[in-house]
Amino acid sequence: MPIFPETRSALVLREKTFLSLRNLIYEASGLFFDQLNRQTFEQRLRLRVEALRFDSFERYYLYLRYADHDGEELQRAIDALAVHETYFFREKRALQAFGQEILPLLERSNSDLRALRIWSAGCSTGEEAYTLAMLVLESGLFVDWDVKIIGSDISPRVIAKATLGRYPRTAFRAMERRLRARYFKRQADGSWQVIPELRRMVTFNRVNLIAEGSDESLGDFDVIFCRNVLIYFDQRARQRAISTLHRALRDGGYLVLGAAESLMASDTPFKLVRLQNDFVYQK
Known part of the structure; x- marks a missing residue:
């Protein structure tokens, strides 16, 4: 039957x-x-x-x-x-907290190692990961440092687009033109290509946040951005993802969530930290 x-x-x-x-x-x-x-x-x-x-x-x-x-x-x-909607410099309060407050703190705390590790978890087509790379460069704090930014998503299709690094005009709707002119080169078809300096800073991988051991090959991070991802999970999957993010952060590292997201309803080892520009979580 x-x-x-x-x-x-x-x-x-x-x-x-x-x-x-x-x-x-x-x-x-x-x-x-x-x-x-x-x-x-x-x-x-x-x-x-x-x-x-x-x-x-x-x-x-x-x-x-x-x-x-x-x-x-x-x-x-x-x-x-899956929802893959994103664009450069989305949700600027979190980015201001990152660029103006978190990066200066990390420049001081990591001065001996001169290394910086950032993970954009659920990066979709890569706009967030490249945004973070631009903010690192714009800060001027990490010249000659070993800076590595990882962008990950569960979708191989969007990871391929992120790796290509070519974007339509609509992806820049919240981004200053001077930054687009500095970090992108316009193509014959009207799209914009990431310049090599920015592209070299970012590596893209497929990662399933709820899979056992999914973070093991990524290393320890100073900052993790996981914005507008957890809202699509139920409580059980959200808890598994939170555990993955916690393991991947070094002690004292920062977790940045989306504007509509919170860990208040979750059993979490993170502590909530109020910065001048936004709330973030810290391990």
Whole structure:
């Protein structure tokens, strides 16, 4: 007997199939969709069902569950469901706290090692990671230092775009033109390419924040930006991600979350620190 009943109707996401697909996506990525987000879930996943020419969501689930041996289609499904909206210099209060307060503190505390490590977790197409690199350069505090910035995301597609480092005009809507002129070169098609000096500062990797040991190869960080990521997790996945971020920070390191995010409802070892420009968390 088949797990799901056969259907010849138009693509309709039944309750049982929704729950099965949702749980499969959740266990792989931590992304959580409740009934309020069901329509968005269905609309975005419908594109994958149609792309593979399945006649039902049920058949698509069975394919993911039993035939997608290399996990490539599951990754495409996660990619379709994840939100990748971002742009340069997004949420400026946090960036002001980083550039004007955190960086001077790190310049003093790390003066013996002359090394700086920053992680942009959930970096999407790379705008945040490159923004942080620009702020480090603009500060003028880390000349001849060993500066490494890691950008990570669960999506190989957006990591490839970040690595390419080429952006449309809309990505610069919150960024000063002088900075665009300094750190990007305009291309014939109207896009803007990151200059080599900035590109060399940033390395991009695929990282799943809720996967066991996902941070082991990354090293210890002075600052982690994880903005507008935890809001898409339920409490269990959020706790796993917080544990990953805590392990990856050195003692005294800083965690910067999105403006709408907080650890107040989570069991967390971080302490909340009030800076002049924003609130951040510290290990």
